[in-house]
Amino acid sequence: xxxxxxxxxxxxxxxxxxxxxxxxxxxxxxxxxxxxxxxxxxxxxxxxxxxxxxxxxxxxxxxxxxxxxxxxxxxxxxxxxxxxxxxxxxxxxxxxxxxxxxxxxxxxxxxxxxxxxxxxxxxxxxxxxxxxxxxxxxxxxxxxxxxxxxxxxxxxxxxxxxxxxxxxxxxxxxxxxxxxxxxxxxxxxxxxxxxxxxxxxxxxxxxxxxxxxxxxxxxxxxxxxxxxxxxxxxxxxxxxxxxxxxxxxxxxxxxxxxxxxxxxxxxxxxxxxxxxxxxxxxxxxxxxxxxxxxxxxxxxxxxxxxxxxxxxxxxxxxxxxxxxxxxxxxxxxxxxxxxxxxxxxxxxxxxxxxxxxxxxxxxxxxxx
Ligand SMILES: *Cc1c(COP(=O)(O)O)cnc(C)c1O
Numbered sequence: 001x002x003x004x005x006x007x008x009x010x011x012x013x014x015x016x017x018x019x020x021x022x023x024x025x026x027x028x029x030x031x032x033x034x035x036x037x038x039x040x041x042x043x044x045x046x047x048x049x050x051x052x053x054x055x056x057x058x059x060x061x062x063x064x065x066x067x068x069x070x071x072x073x074x075x076x077x078x079x080x081x082x083x084x085x086x087x088x089x090x091x092x093x094x095x096x097x098x099x100x101x102x103x104x105x106x107x108x109x110x111x112x113x114x115x116x117x118x119x120x121x122x123x124x125x126x127x128x129x130x131x132x133x134x135x136x137x138x139x140x141x142x143x144x145x146x147x148x149x150x151x152x153x154x155x156x157x158x159x160x161x162x163x164x165x166x167x168x169x170x171x172x173x174x175x176x177x178x179x180x181x182x183x184x185x186x187x188x189x190x191x192x193x194x195x196x197x198x199x200x201x202x203x204x205x206x207x208x209x210x211x212x213x214x215x216x217x218x219x220x221x222x223x224x225x226x227x228x229x230x231x232x233x234x235x236x237x238x239x240x241x242x243x244x245x246x247x248x249x250x251x252x253x254x255x256x257x258x259x260x261x262x263x264x265x266x267x268x269x270x271x272x273x274x275x276x277x278x279x280x281x282x283x284x285x286x287x288x289x290x291x292x293x294x295x296x297x298x299x300x301x302x303x304x305x306x307x308x309x310x311x312x313x314x315x316x317x318x319x320x321x322x323x324x325x326x327x328x329x330x331x332x333x334x335x336x337x338x339x340x341x342x343x344x345x346x347x348x349x350x351x352x353x354x355x356x357x358x359x360x361x362x363x364x365x366x367x368x
Pocket of ligand 1: 060061062063084085087088130156158159180181182192193
């Protein structure tokens with residue numbers, strides 16, 4: 001095969017020459033990290049772009065999740081979804097918290113609020129939902145449950161860059177939200193992440209926690225870790241932000257093309273868009289149902305043999321992975337919707353620059 005492989009995603013890189021002046025500025029100033037000028041500018045620019053008040057940049061979303069749980073002083077048990085990337089649950093184990101997995105809704109594949117209350121015990125202190133593929137969780141129902149039971153809500157919003165909900169940023173929901181700027185995400189800083197805070201005092205607490213707990217030169221108030229984003233990453237983020245609207249528009253077009261072309265294919269069910277609700281178009285998930293001619297894994301292999309690398313996000317479920325599988329809430333009989341989704345899901349390539357011809361090639365392989 002001499003054609004180039006098509007991966008599930010491809011990082012969006014602005015022209016290199018546009019980055020050179022920032023590199024020169026960093027070389028001239030010799031400020032490499034510790035909240036330098038690019039870091040400050042990116043925090044401000046992201047607040048404006050996303051429509052949020054307070055944002056703290058991080059070295060990656062996993063460290064941001066670990067830190068957010070510390071900032072909220074979460075203890076004991078935390079209700080979360082098995083249908084996510086492992087980092088969601090890992091952030092709990094790193095804080096010695098107990099994940100309690102609750103099943104998901106079939107349409108959005110997000111934590112099912114109707115099942116949350118049954119999982120609450122006297123040890124429960126928080127809920128950690130994920131806006132899976134950028135589809136908003138049922139934030140209203142989750143807020144009500146949290147208020148009734150006095151629980152904190154931390155949203156893993158790694159897929160929800162730029163998503164608005166009822167006229168404002170989805171990232172303003174819950175006590176805190178965490179974004180990922182990993183290379184595979186819609187907006188990337190190579191590696192990176194952020195926590196969105198509702199007020200300045202919380203942001204300042206988080207900023208201390210990501211800098212070893214330093215309050216000032218001689219005072220350390222807690223065992224904070226090092227979660228700081230470097231100047232090079234922040235400078236790249238600022239450049240990336242200049243091109244983000246164009247990149248998001250291209251993703252939207254890829255999504256629309258797939259939806260149109262795959263709608264008639266028997267046995268393929270595309271996750272429905274919610275009327276009037278944008279997603280981040282970060283993934284293009286479809287479900288390979290029983291009435292499709294082959295199994296999901298056979299389709300995955302067929303695409304792979306043709307040089308097209310789709311991904312089974314999220315398979316296996318977190319609750320089936322070694323650190324989690326023996327927990328009582330990991331029992332598959334308690335998570336039927338999540339298990340079915342993990343068996344059926346396939347995420348197709350989606351990124352700015354994926355051509356109409358490439359999309360058609362993928363559609364042909366799935367249809368034929
Ligand atoms: C990517 C991702 C993370 C981890 O992000 P990093 O920046 O790579 O640490 C966490 N949660 C979800 C849902 C993700 O998709």
